[in-house]
Amino acid sequence: MTVEAWIVGARGEAVAGAVAAVSELGGRVIAVIVGSRESADAAAVSGASEVRWFETAPDVAPEAFAGVFGDAVASGQPRVLLCVDDASSRVLLASGAARMAAVVLGSAGKFSLDGSDIVVSRAVYEGALVETLVVTGPVAAVYSGALESPLEGAAAAPVIRQGAGELADIHVTGREETLGGAEGLAHADRVVGAGLGVRSKDDLSLVDALATQLHAEIGCSLPLCDDMRWYDHSYVVGTSANLIAPDLYIALGISGQPQHMAGVRNAKVVVAINDDPDAPIFRRCDYGIVGDLYAIVPALTQALKEA
Numbered sequence: 001m002t003v004e005a006w007i008v009g010a011r012g013e014a015v016a017g018a019v020a021a022v023s024e025l026g027g028r029v030i031a032v033i034v035g036s037r038e039s040a041d042a043a044a045v046s047g048a049s050e051v052r053w054f055e056t057a058p059d060v061a062p063e064a065f066a067g068v069f070g071d072a073v074a075s076g077q078p079r080v081l082l083c084v085d086d087a088s089s090r091v092l093l094a095s096g097a098a099r100m101a102a103v104v105l106g107s108a109g110k111f112s113l114d115g116s117d118i119v120v121s122r123a124v125y126e127g128a129l130v131e132t133l134v135v136t137g138p139v140a141a142v143y144s145g146a147l148e149s150p151l152e153g154a155a156a157a158p159v160i161r162q163g164a165g166e167l168a169d170i171h172v173t174g175r176e177e178t179l180g181g182a183e184g185l186a187h188a189d190r191v192v193g194a195g196l197g198v199r200s201k202d203d204l205s206l207v208d209a210l211a212t213q214l215h216a217e218i219g220c221s222l223p224l225c226d227d228m229r230w231y232d233h234s235y236v237v238g239t240s241a242n243l244i245a246p247d248l249y250i251a252l253g254i255s256g257q258p259q260h261m262a263g264v265r266n267a268k269v270v271v272a273i274n275d276d277p278d279a280p281i282f283r284r285c286d287y288g289i290v291g292d293l294y295a296i297v298p299a300l301t302q303a304l305k306e307a
């Protein structure tokens, strides 16, 4: 038995992880992109068998396609529907889920089959446990597993443009820059970045205290948003979100993977605090402190307070 799965998203760059997550179902994987041609092309090299593309105009929100997407699901009837984890894509998921009478899951990481049942695994309790669920009928879920890069050198799947149909009457009438979240980071002179070296949400108070003393904005590595859910996406530094150019970037408990470091390529000075002397970030920073952030960060904060 094989099962067809659909992945819906407004950004095709983000679908590769979800495509990989359903590969064990053995059936066709169809990426449905409600967005730009660039997004559809990015989805075409995600490993999906086919991309169905609804083109959005600049003044039309992806949510306007909820009904149209629901109709597509009603006629295609996939057994599994996943969305990438952003606000617009979750609305599309909800519309599709209603039309396939699916069980809806707020997060899902990996899919497999047990006979005709769908087995879903997902991280719970801030990543401390992996939970397994079995669903007998159709299932719709927000994909919360690892993000993956599009497949290098993969042959592109066909992109099939879809008729727009009747869109909901929602129009974007303006977009203004704000200084909160991502925009604050984009223009910040100083940024303190938190990574998985921070052990619990409560310990983010260490990060806050240092940032306050430095008059710095806070950023984070992707897992602190996607896996731990401690920050929203606007705080993420790296290729998936913010490319920043502060005078000073202090990375706390961040290993220095390329996707993160690409986001601070234009920082003038990068300081890394990490207890692993072999962490890759030490090859990419200007100043490195090998040690426990739980000892170093409070001492640094206190020294700044007294300075």
Ligand SMILES: Cc1cc2nc3c(=O)[nH]c(=O)nc-3n(C[C@H](O)[C@H](O)[C@H](O)COP(=O)(O)OP(=O)(O)OC[C@H]3O[C@@H](n4cnc5c(N)ncnc54)[C@H](O)[C@@H]3O)c2cc1C
Pocket: 147, 148, 149, 150, 194, 195, 196, 197, 198, 220, 221, 222, 223, 224, 236, 237, 238, 239, 240, 241, 252, 253, 254, 255, 256, 257, 258, 259, 260, 263, 273, 274, 275, 276, 279, 291, 292, 293, 294
């Ligand atoms: C397509 C794709 C896009 C991605 N985009 C991004 C992106 O935009 N941004 C991003 O950040 N990541 C991104 N990633 C994820 C990236 O590959 C890494 O997984 C992520 O950056 C790792 O986060 P981290 O450094 O916080 O965690 P880890 O790699 O787990 O590193 C934690 C570090 O903390 C150190 N540490 C542990 N305890 C302490 C302590 N007490 N004191 C000091 N140090 C300690 C450890 O030695 C370790 O080096 C992307 C991945 C993919 C596949």
